[in-house]
Amino acid sequence: MSGEKKIRVDLALIAGMVQPGSRVLDVGCAEGQLIEHLTRVKNCDARGIEIDMEEVQRAIAHGLPVMQGDADTELVTYPDHAFDYVVLSRTLQAVEKPREVLRQMLRISTHAIVSFPNFGHWNLRLQLLTRGRMPMTAGWNRMWYETPNIHPCTIKDFFALCEMDGYVVEDWLAADEQGLRTPWRRSQRLANLFGEQGLFLLRKA
Amino acid sequence: MGFASAYALIRMDQPSASTDFPHQSVTFPEGVALDCGRVLPSVTVAYRTYGTLNADKSNAILICHALTGDQYVAEQNPETGRPGWWSSVVGPGAAIDTGKYFVICANVLGGCMGSTGPRSPHAEKPGALWGTDFPVITIDDMVRVQKRLVEHFGIKKLFAVVGGSMGGMQVLSWAVQFPEMVFAAVPIATAYYHSAQNIAFHEIGRQAIFADPCFRHGNYWAEGVRPERGLAVARMTAHITYVSEEALTRKFGRKLQNAEGLSTLGEQFAVESYLQYQGSSFVQRFDANSYLTITRATDLFDMAAEHGGALADAFRGAKARFLLVSFSSDWLFPTAQSRAIARALNHAAVNVSFVEVQSDKGHDAFLLDEPDFHATLRGFLAGCAAHAGLA
Numbered sequence: 001m002s003g004e005k006k007i008r009v010d011l012a013l014i015a016g017m018v019q020p021g022s023r024v025l026d027v028g029c030a031e032g033q034l035i036e037h038l039t040r041v042k043n044c045d046a047r048g049i050e051i052d053m054e055e056v057q058r059a060i061a062h063g064l065p066v067m068q069g070d071a072d073t074e075l076v077t078y079p080d081h082a083f084d085y086v087v088l089s090r091t092l093q094a095v096e097k098p099r100e101v102l103r104q105m106l107r108i109s110t111h112a113i114v115s116f117p118n119f120g121h122w123n124l125r126l127q128l129l130t131r132g133r134m135p136m137t138a139g140w141n142r143m144w145y146e147t148p149n150i151h152p153c154t155i156k157d158f159f160a161l162c163e164m165d166g167y168v169v170e171d172w173l174a175a176d177e178q179g180l181r182t183p184w185r186r187s188q189r190l191a192n193l194f195g196e197q198g199l200f201l202l203r204k205a
Numbered sequence: 206m207g208f209a210s211a212y213a214l215i216r217m218d219q220p221s222a223s224t225d226f227p228h229q230s231v232t233f234p235e236g237v238a239l240d241c242g243r244v245l246p247s248v249t250v251a252y253r254t255y256g257t258l259n260a261d262k263s264n265a266i267l268i269c270h271a272l273t274g275d276q277y278v279a280e281q282n283p284e285t286g287r288p289g290w291w292s293s294v295v296g297p298g299a300a301i302d303t304g305k306y307f308v309i310c311a312n313v314l315g316g317c318m319g320s321t322g323p324r325s326p327h328a329e330k331p332g333a334l335w336g337t338d339f340p341v342i343t344i345d346d347m348v349r350v351q352k353r354l355v356e357h358f359g360i361k362k363l364f365a366v367v368g369g370s371m372g373g374m375q376v377l378s379w380a381v382q383f384p385e386m387v388f389a390a391v392p393i394a395t396a397y398y399h400s401a402q403n404i405a406f407h408e409i410g411r412q413a414i415f416a417d418p419c420f421r422h423g424n425y426w427a428e429g430v431r432p433e434r435g436l437a438v439a440r441m442t443a444h445i446t447y448v449s450e451e452a453l454t455r456k457f458g459r460k461l462q463n464a465e466g467l468s469t470l471g472e473q474f475a476v477e478s479y480l481q482y483q484g485s486s487f488v489q490r491f492d493a494n495s496y497l498t499i500t501r502a503t504d505l506f507d508m509a510a511e512h513g514g515a516l517a518d519a520f521r522g523a524k525a526r527f528l529l530v531s532f533s534s535d536w537l538f539p540t541a542q543s544r545a546i547a548r549a550l551n552h553a554a555v556n557v558s559f560v561e562v563q564s565d566k567g568h569d570a571f572l573l574d575e576p577d578f579h580a581t582l583r584g585f586l587a588g589c590a591a592h593a594g595l596a
Binding site: 045047053056057060061062063064065066067068069074077078079082 | 557560
């Protein structure tokens with residue numbers, strides 16, 4: 001398609017996990033880059049939820065179907081199996097009840113695609129160890145008292161939650177901040193040490 | 206009365222709500238069966254159109270007006286001389302671009318701008334007008350009559366149905382009653398039922414009309430009078446519900462109208478004369494029996510109750526793409542109402558966008574210059590046009 005625009009690399013990784021022509025809900029879609037890409041390039045029925053009113057307005061004014069709302073309270077309003085994929089990109093750590101949000105995602109959708117910044121990255125570990133204070137990096141760049149990221153977790157933590165709640169990890173990868181390098185697919189341990197973000201494709205067992 | 210009475214004087218020799226201005230209209234002699242069980246043997250719909258219907262008749266947008274609106278959405282109203290009530294939204298290059306879309310707006314059933322209503326000839330009493338004998342009508346009835354008009358143009362599917370307030374109720378009714386005929390639906394600043402508070406305010410207005418000695422049990426035309434005081438008070442009450450406290454404070458605050466001295470009679474505060482002006486200009490263009498008929502129709506609206514109590518069930522068969530818009534300071538149709546509609550649509554797996562526009566202008570914001578709202582509406586329609594294959 002001639003109008004194909006370049007999208008953020010981490011969103012391209014997510015888009016790569018979505019089958020063409022599927023029904024997709026992007027939770028925390030911002031101004032809708034991913035849903036636009038999925039609609040135009042992959043012929044998906046893609047919609048979004050976004051909490052920020054200005055982002056919602058920009059998305060709708062851009063012709064994208066977006067609903068203003070909060071992941072913690074809106075997902076319950078969708079019926080079972082309404083979607084093939086629900087995407088939660090870099091938002092899981094910021095929701096009130098991450099476990100419940102995941103449960104809702106896999107209730108309303110066959111698959112869940114989840115990405116989050118990995119709190120197990122070596123740089124964060126090193127900062128905490130050497131300085132004894134909450135680490136600050138490009139991804140974790142707000143002070144503890146004002147960060148929206150109230151539920152940080154590591155890639156290893158996330159694997160553990162999936163096992164506990166009975167989710168099958170169909171695919172996963174770890175990437176750096178820009179999503180450019182993803183060389184740690186083989187080892188969870190190395191991924192947890194060197195990956196700046198984790199990306200998971202889940203389904204119910 | 207100052208400005209208000211001067212205005213009333215100027216208006217005296219103008220065509221008023223009791224005369225028959227030649228509005229553009231079409232009559233359907235086969236009539237219409239109403240929800241109340243009665244049949245209107247013939248029904249006339251007054252309407253205006255803007256723009257050009259394309260060859261495959263796929264670019265039509267129906268605009269549904271609010272309680273006291275009319276069909277003159279984008280041009281000067283011939284009875285009042287005032288600009289179209291939504292000329293900031295509808296027109297060449299506007300959010301609803303009449304260069305791209307064919308826009309239809311009809312006076313609602315029960316109205317007083319040329320469509321069949323209480324001022325039409327009584328079907329059972331030759332020589333008389335309906336008056337308060339006019340059947341009780343519903344929002345769904347209004348929409349059924351609009352459907353006749355749409356079919357009259359040979360349009361099988363409307364590209365969009367758009368409306369605010371009571372117009373938004375009609376949009377909801379369209380999407381549910383005739384899902385195959387609506388590609389996109391935009392209910393604005395509306396609700397799926399009229400709340401107790403909404404009904405209460407309407408009831409004050411109706412009681413004011415009944416209490417006017419000129420009401421004469423609705424037969425005021427025959428006696429050459431009009432319940433202007435009652436209707437004006439109805440409008441004054443309603444007008445308060447259309448604006449936010451913040452907007453009233455910003456506009457008037459406690460500003461005094463008359464610095465000459467205190468009195469109990471007569472206006473003291475600027476807000477009083479503003480309200481009186483709203484009331485007296487309204488009675489020049491609106492008919493009291495129509496006001497009674499249409500307020501009752503909105504009071505009766507309850508889309509969930511009509512579908513077994515669950516709103517989501519009402520939307521099961523809906524096929525349109527929805528955009529719901531609310532305004533942050535609207536306390537007549539608050540955001541929670543629009544959000545409830547959006548959630549029910551989600552529950553029915555309908556494609557829905559929803560946004561609350563920040564505004565301090567209250568319910569009336571949907572009629573006013575709100576650039577964020579207009580940009581959102583324009584973008585939504587453009588997105589839908591792409592999906593509908595409209596060039």
